[in-house]
Amino acid sequence: MSHSQELKNPLKIAQGTEQHVVVSAQGEPVIRPSGLDKIKVQGGTVLKGNIPISGAKNSALKLMCATLLTSEPVELTNLPVGLADIGTLSKVLNGLGVQLALRSDHVGLFHARDIAKPFAPYDLVRKMRASILVLGPLLARFGYAEVSLPGGCAIGTRPVDLHLMGMEAMGAEIKIEEGYVKAKAPKGGLIGADITFPIVSVGATENNLMAATLAKGTTRLMNAAREPEIVDLGNMLNKMGAKISGLGTDTITIEGVKSLHGTRHAVIADRIETGTWMVGAAMTGGNLILENTSLDILGAFIDPMRRAGLDIEQSGNDIHVARETKPLIGTDIMTEPYPGFPTDLQAQFMTMLTLCAGAGMVTETVFENRFMHVPELCRMGAHISVQGNSAIVRGATKLRGAEVMATDLRASASLVLAGLVAEGETTVNRIYHLDRGYENITEKLGNVGAKITRLSE
């Protein structure tokens, strides 16, 4: 698409709460309810072959929000259009007046030329917390925004106070009324400020990064998050004309500009999907080529995987992982903001520890309630005891298939991994969580030898 081209084919989005996006024979994305779908996995196969890694969900969502900062079209490539979260945010953006189209070749076209009212309703925001990321761009561009507060979720209360703190420092007047954040910028727009976050927050860094691009003067975000997805967002904003430096460090400096323009940008690889299949290779004694991804974005995840017994090497744009004969060895990990061990791979790593020789301790420091997979893994025969924010996993367990369910995306992924090695059949219920974050999971795993099927209600 040329940046001056109009979008002739705005996405039509079906009604429904829990959904996943499928691409029709005509190449159109269709969002359909998936709340009651199940996945059945027959354990005991070894993962061998190639898995193409999708674009990062947690980058794509922010890049989509950033398209609100310009009246010109933005084209995103390597966009994981098959994810339900992409569909949900598309609905939020569409509701705001953004013309958009998601294409089966992983391209998304976004044109936020006319925003009728910078208002994001509860109905849409409650389905996905990341919708709060429209606040910063809307406030910066229109001087006013009204966005529903997202509310808590299964992994913790997850407040957005730090998102708002930054915008207040930039001069915004913020009120919470009837469950909505009502934010108003000073007359001439947001004003650059020094903002020091008391704790590292990915979302607060991103929301304020986007808001600051159009503020008057210089903003410094200190104790900022350093996740690769933030670097990706900053890189795209710079391509749109923003002046951002310090990306990937804990101090990001943004010199405000008057306006941003359209661009074309490729979403980075999904490091969490990459890590999930690395764990799959380790658990099944497999041999996988993970395509179009990089060790550079995996931070402190690589070392414990190597110590556990997985051979890992970068080869061009792919990562080759194998553990064909080596035994699995237990090791301790603690989750931390990037480049520390990612909380989004904690459940998968813990599942691997159930097979390792010896014991391993997992400490979760990012979220207060992220052990929902523990009781389900125990139902499959795992020996895990939780003490506060740590879990001790006694290894060398023979997992047994069971009917299981999880209330969080990564916990659901860990149950699929457990199913791959369990004796007999595992049924993972309520897989709409998986549809939020793993594109074509049954096809991708089926292609590398897993006996996995999706049952639609």
Ligand code: EPZ
């Ligand atoms: C992002 O969530 C990711 N989500 C999460 O991915 C990921 O687990 C998390 O970062 C940490 O890496 C997206 O990118 C859409 P935070 P975010 O703000 O931005 C507290 C997945 O599975 N906090 O870094 O919401 C918060 O409660 C997921 O894909 C405040 O107290 O995470 C948490 O304890 C789930 N006040 C900690 O900070 C605030 O204003 C870190 O949260 C904001 C956050």
